[in-house]
Amino acid sequence: MSDRKVRRVVSGVSALAVAAGFTVVAGSGVAGAAPESTTWETTNKTKITRTISNTTPVEGDTVTVTNKLYQQFGGVVTYIYWVRDIHPPCLKFQSAKVDGKSYGASTGADYAQVDGSIIQWPIRPIANPRSRTFEFTYKVGADCERDIAMNTGMGYNASIGGNTWSTKGPKINVPYNSTSTTLTAPANMQVGDSAVLEATVTGGAQGDNVDFYDGGVKIGTAQLNDKGVAKFHWTPGAFGRYSMNARFPATPRALASFSTVVDVTVSPADTVSSTVLAPVVGAQVGQASVLRATVAPAGSGGTVEFTDGGEALANVPVGADGVATYTWVPSTAGDHTIAATFSGSAGVTGSSDSATVNVAAAPVDNIDSRTVLTIGPIPTVGVAQTITADVTPGDAGGTVTFKDGDAVIGISSVDSSGRATLEWTPAHEGQRNITAQYSGAGNVNGSADEITVVVGTVPGGGDNGGGTGSAGSLSGGTGSLFGS
Known part of the structure; x- marks a missing residue:
């Protein structure tokens, strides 16, 4: 009996590419396959050639093993009864063929076998058929040991x-899995925030560890899930710039890899603000009371919204001194829940304060006022408009607060003729609700009027994207007693 082995190595991966840092990706197929054959003769002049399509497959590859039995001159007609292919248990049987045609097989942990009848597969020394080919296909499992030469073989039984x-x-010999690791992390965070660092590893297995680093300091470990993703919840303790990376350590079946660095900028935590609503005393129906909120730290900007029982009264910018005020003219007696809510600003949290204010009824001998609001006929974005409020009786004095929605536009004193005026330049097109709130004065009760206007764009395009809306319109109010 004689043996000989033939091995052919098809193109491999360039050592230069690996050294240069390129990712080596293991995949199915025959590219880079290393087929190998071994041949021997039996004492009955049967030559057996056993060929494996790839002797260095990677996990997930398909491997085909071919056993060819050839009857040489000098032998006798032989009837093959069965052929058994012996393989490592980590190769998972897929299919079998006999002479190129699919054929059913029985299997065990380390073998696959095809069985014929006593006359089904003859091989002859002279006349055809002189040979038979038995082919077995497997898939390389994840449980194969790596970088270890594993035995294969075959057996058969025949009439002789x-x-x-x-x-x-x-x-x-199954090599270690090549791996690649990528990291996803937010570019910007704030101290106190929590973020999920997500590492995706190709070539790893569920349950494998991934280590997460800030520069060279390990900050935590997470395991790969069934999708090859490891998630680590990270909360930075200080502001600054962090250089995050994920590292997949080598395992008994896979090579190590690491991600590129992802820079994360962490800004300081927001400064906690406080808002204090000053006590309101002597509030009376129809008379002005000043709502005053003080925000700390001063100079934070932002706005304060004043509400009465949850209903918006006004939204007022916070001054450089941290103070926001609004002239409130209550329209009903009794307890009112007044709240001042600071919006917050860049780097500063919002805050609020509230108080119960008791409003007294108006004296029976007070005089009711009437306020009539007038706006120019063509409200247009970017064009100054004169807003006029005429108060009757006209000699009571006091002030008028003009609002766009609940945002205060400005405050104007009532002159001796009972008129208060304000210049308003609309910033946005569309429908706006403009209010004039007279404060009342002395024994004259406050009152209010409201007009709905439609602000048009500047002819020819103008502001806010150059729309083609109307030039502006308004629908008037007729004045109301004791505020809105």
Whole structure:
């Protein structure tokens, strides 16, 4: 009996590419496959050639093993009864063929076998068929040991006897999985925030560890899930710039890899603000009371919204001194829940304060006022408009607060003729609700009027994207007693 082995190595991966840092991706197919054959003769002049399509497959690859039995001159007609292919248990059987045609097989942990009848598969020394080919296909499992030569072999039985060669070869050597690691992290965070660092590893297995680093300091470990993703919840303790990366350590089946660095900028935590609503005393229906909120730290900007029982009264910018005020003219007696809510600003949290204010009824001998609001006929974005409020009786004095919605536009004193005026330049097109709130004075009760206007764009395009809306319109109010 004689043996000989033939091995052919098809193109490999360039060592230069690996050294340069390129990711080596392991995949299915025959590119880079290393087929190998071994041949021997039996004492009955049967030549057996056993070929493995790839002796260095990676996890997930498909491997085909071909056993060819050829009857040489000098032998006798032989009837093959069965052929058994012996393989490492980590190769998972897929299919079998006999002479190129699909054929059913029985399997065990380390073998696959095809069985024929006593006359089904003859091989002859002279006339055809002189050979038979038995082909077995497997898939390389994740449980294969790595970088270890694993035995393969075959056996058969025939009319002139048979034999089994469990370690005849060729051997199969499954290399370590090549891996690649990528990291996803937010570019910007704030102290106190929590973020999920997400590492995706190709070539790893569920349950494998991934280590997360800030520069060279390990900050935590997480395991890969069934999708090859590891998630680590991270809360930075200080502001600054962090250089995050994820590292997949080598395992018994996979090579190590690491991600590129992802820079994360962490800004300081917001300064906590406080808002204090000053006590309101002497509030009376129809008379002005000043709502005053003080925000700390001063100079934070932002706005304060004043509300009465949850209903918006006004939205007022916070001055550089941290103070926001609004002239409130209550329209009903009794307890009112007044709240001042600071909006917050860049780097500063919002805050609020509230108080119960008791409003007294107006004296029975007070005089009711009437306020009539007038706006120019063509409200247009970017064009100054004169807003006029005429108060009757006209000699009471006091002030008028003008609002766009609940945002205060400005405050104007009532002159001796009962008129208060304000210049308003609309910033946005569309429908706006403009209010004039007279404060009342002395024994004259406050009152209010409201007009709905439609602000048009500047002819020819103008502001806010150059729309083609109306030039502006308004629908008037007729004045109301004791505020709105």
